[in-house]
Amino acid sequence: MTLRPATPDDLALLQRWHREPHVAAAVGDDDWAWETELRRSPAWREQLIAEVAGRPIGFVQIVDPAREDSRYWGCIAEGHRAIDLWIGEADALGHGYGTQMMERAIERAFAEPDVTTILVDPREANTRAHRFYGRLGFEFVVCRQFGEARCLVYRLTRHGARRPPN
Numbered sequence: 001m002t003l004r005p006a007t008p009d010d011l012a013l014l015q016r017w018h019r020e021p022h023v024a025a026a027v028g029d030d031d032w033a034w035e036t037e038l039r040r041s042p043a044w045r046e047q048l049i050a051e052v053a054g055r056p057i058g059f060v061q062i063v064d065p066a067r068e069d070s071r072y073w074g075c076i077a078e079g080h081r082a083i084d085l086w087i088g089e090a091d092a093l094g095h096g097y098g099t100q101m102m103e104r105a106i107e108r109a110f111a112e113p114d115v116t117t118i119l120v121d122p123r124e125a126n127t128r129a130h131r132f133y134g135r136l137g138f139e140f141v142v143c144r145q146f147g148e149a150r151c152l153v154y155r156l157t158r159h160g161a162r163r164p165p166n
C-alpha cells in the first residue's frame, strides 16, 4: 500500500469512483469539482491516491479545517485535521486496505507537531464506517448536520492513536 498525490490524470478514475454505489452512499452526491480541485494544491489540503501493487484502489483527503476554503467545519480551533477516505474499487473493499490507508493518513497528519486531533464525519447511516473508525481508536464526539447529511463526528487525539507517533 502506498499513498501518492492525486493529479489531473486521475480525473476519470475519481469521477468513476464517485459514482460507485458504495462510495455515493457514503459521500453523497455533492459535487467535489474534481476537474478544478485536481489542478490546485492549497497548503491546507492533501489529496492522495492509494495504490496496491501499482493499482489505484482508493482516495484519501487530509484537510486543515481551520484554513479550508468552504469552512465546511465552521469556526474551529487550530490543531485539527479532517480526513475523508474511500476505497473506489469495489473488489478492494474488506481486505484491510482501508485500515492501512487510514493508518498512513493518521501518521501523515500527526507528523505535523501542531496537530493534536484528527476528525472524521461518517454519515449517521454508515454503521460499518463507525465500527471501522472505532477499531482505529476514534471516539464519538457529536451528531452534526453538514448540509443535507446527518453525520457522526469522531475524533482521534495523539494520545488515543493506536500506534502513537514518535
Ligand SMILES: CC(C)(COP(=O)(O)OP(=O)(O)OC[C@H]1O[C@@H](n2cnc3c(N)ncnc32)[C@H](O)[C@@H]1OP(=O)(O)O)[C@@H](O)C(=O)NCCC(=O)NCCS
Pocket (backbone or CB within 6 Å): 022, 023, 026, 027, 084, 085, 086, 087, 088, 092, 093, 094, 095, 096, 097, 098, 099, 100, 121, 122, 123, 126, 127, 128, 129, 130, 131, 132
Ligand atoms: C470504510 C472503508 C474505507 C473501510 O475500508 P476496508 O478496506 O473496506 O475496511 P477494512 O478491510 O480495513 O476493515 C473492514 C471494515 O471496513 C468497513 N467496511 C467494509 N466494507 C464497507 C462498506 N462497503 N461500506 C462501509 N464500510 C465498510 C467495516 O467496518 C468492516 O468491518 P465489519 O466487518 O465490522 O463491517 C471502506 O469500506 C470504504 O471505502 N467504504 C465506502 C466509503 C466510506 O464509507 N468511507 C468512510 C466514510 S466517509
